[in-house]
Each structure stands twice: as C-alpha cells, then as structure tokens.
Amino acid sequence: MARPQVFNQQQVMAKAVECFWLKGYSETSLADLLTAMGISRSTFYNNFGDKRQLFRLCLQAYGQQTQHIIAMTLLSNKFSGLESIRQFLHLVLLAPTEEFSSRGCLLVNTLAETARVDDELNQLAKQLMQSVKLAFIQQLQKEFDQAASIRHGEWLFTQLLGWRLQTQLGIAKNILEEQIDWSLLQLKQPMK
C-alpha cells in the first residue's frame, strides 16, 4: 500500500563506506556522499539521519567486514596459532590490490583522524578495533602462556598499526611481506 524503496540499502551504504574510506570523515562532503550514493539530499536525510549518523553506520558495517576476515582466519579451524595470524595479515595487508591497500584501514584512519578532536568517533573506532587485538591474543594462547600471549598480541597489534600506515605511504609489497615474516619469526624462536 506504499511505494517501496527503490535503492538497495546495503549497496548505497557500501558507496558511503568507500567515500569515508578514501577521504576520511571531515574531508568527505555531503556532495561527495550524494553523488557517490546516487540519491537525493532529501532521501539522504530521511534514511540515514545525518552525516555523523551515517558515518557511525559505516564504521559498524566496516567493522563487520573485518569480523568476517577474522572469522575466516583467526577463528577458523584451518589454521591455528601463529599461522592463523599470518593468514590474517596476508589477507588484510598483502592480498588487496594497490588501490585498496593504499586506503589503509577505515578504523585505523579514523583513529588517527579523530584523536584529540572527536572523542565519540574515536572511542567507537577504538572499540571496533579491539576485536582484532583480542583475536590475536586468543590465538597466541594456543602456543604461549597467558602473560606471553598478551604481550605478544599487543606487540603484533602495534605493528599492524605501523603496517597500516606504511601501506598508505606506498611501501613495497615485498618489503611488507619480509617484515611480516620477520616479526612472526621472532615469536617462533624460544627466547627468554
């Protein structure tokens, strides 16, 4: 008894994610969003609240994609321990095309952009990133004791942040792979 929505909600959201992913929150204008999403101003405000609300939704959506990758690697039964972490890192850092990996990670980008400027969005991104660190630690517990797992997990997480920045600076893929291998190798060695 009413006109149905003509646009695909998820498809339009994906376009919005791409915008924010490319240029960040504040540098993405409403005009950018509207043309990319292919909807009118009115439709935008009727369906997504406002720019800020849409960004929250985009962070959530992106976070779920990340969860999906985590499920395929860190929580999968195909790999375990350090090997699952390697698979994860390869998938997020090495597998994407140059165009994609040069965008970095929306969550990390948001962390950097909103630090000391926008507490709410910063907290949100931070919270969504936690699951990665926790999944790291969880996997490490298969090979290390509790304390070492936490220590190593946080150490790897720090490096993930560094690698994410490096991909935006255009680091060569082979160097990146070398670094990942080297870092994981360190954890394999029995050491004090």
Added chain:
Amino acid sequence: MARPQVFNQQQVMAKAVECFWLKGYSETSLADLLTAMGISRSTFYNNFGDKRQLFRLCLQAYGQQTQHIIAMTLLSNKFSGLESIRQFLHLVLLAPTEEFSSRGCLLVNTLAETARVDDELNQLAKQLMQSVKLAFIQQLQKEFDQAASIRHGEWLFTQLLGWRLQTQLGIAKNILEEQIDWSLLQLKQPMK
C-alpha cells in the same frame, strides 16, 4: 627609523606548531591560530603568507626539532648502534609527559591526515620523516651488513609509526617500554 617587530617570531611559530600538533591541519581554524599566536589577522597575513604557508613553516620547524633529537642520540658519539636507537626511542616515546606524547608526532599525524587528500603536504611530511629512517639504518650499519641494516631499519621505522599511533590511543608507558625493549632484543639475537 622604523617601528620594530614587537612579537617574537620563533615564539609565535612555536604556538602555531602547538595548534597544528594538537588538532591537525584542516581542523585548526584561523581563529584558533590567531588566539594562540596572540596576533591580529592582518599581522598574520603580512608575516606568514597564509594558513597553508604557515603550516609548511611549522612542519619545517618541527622537523628541525626532530633533527636535534637525532643529533643528540643517533648521531651522537655517546651511544652507538642499537643503543643509540634505544636512546632515541626513549627520548621521543617515553620521556615526554602524557600530555605531550598523546599528541603523537606532528609529521606522522600529517602523513595520516593528508594521505589521498593533499599530495603536497603529504610529500613534505614524508620527506621530513626520511631522515629518521636513514639515521636508523646508518646506526645499524655499525653492527650489521648493508642489507641487514636496511631491512632492520625499515622494520624499526614501521614500528615507530605503530608506537606513535599507540601513544595517541593512550597505551601505558610500561607496556610501550616493554615493546621497545622486546623489539630491540630481537635484533640483538644472532638469527638466520
């Protein structure tokens, strides 16, 4: 025969650096700068060109401060090799007060902020950061061969980026120190 400048050029610049350091380039408004620098709009444009030009100057100034720290540690004769790198990392990551270290590094912040949005500023920040990586490699050559020095230098540089991000996320100082020690320890071990 003419009225002298009343404000201290360097002092005012330092205030500008602080602004950009705290909130980034685009989030720092002219009003922010004027009140912090304590000068009038006219004086601002007469002496510093415009916001963009001032930011370039600030990056340069900040870069020189970094050079100073490099000189005190990486290029000093008091320490050498890995030990000088440790001193550098301690000085930039651990020594500052919470308030300072939570700002991260102006250059790294700028790298993240301007990626895929402002090529010129990104290149400038990138270029100013190079000296750190090069100084790392230079020091490592005292203990490793050419190839290993480059590999390890770039590896440490990646971690520096990660640590910089972590300080903005409020990582605890003792964990940070643990990670630094651990990373440097890896390089000390003779390993394939």
Added chain:
DNA sequence: TATGTTATGGAACGAATGGTTCATAACTCG
C-alpha cells in the same frame, strides 16, 4: 480510485570557513 508511503529537486537557511582591504595608530630613528 483513493490512501499512504517514498523519492525528488530546488530553494533557503545559518554558521563557519579562509582571505582581503583599509584607515588608523604606535613606534623608531634620521
């Protein structure tokens, strides 16, 4: 056909942005 929902385009809003101009005053020094 009538009703209720969804979409559209455009106009307009207020606020904030970075930047320019100008008349005026403060000051130093020949």
Added chain:
DNA sequence: CGAGTTATGAACCATTCGTTCCATAACATA
C-alpha cells in the same frame, strides 16, 4: 618634526558547509 615601518581592528568578500523545508511526482496496495 616627519619619514618609514609595523601592528591593529573592523568591515567585507566569496565559498563551503551541513541541514531543513516544501511542493510535487512516482508508486503499491486496499
């Protein structure tokens, strides 16, 4: 004093921003 430089504040500009509102059209169902 008077020439020359420096600083100031206010007014003003054009632009962009996110947001709201409204009249209108498209559409599905009862």
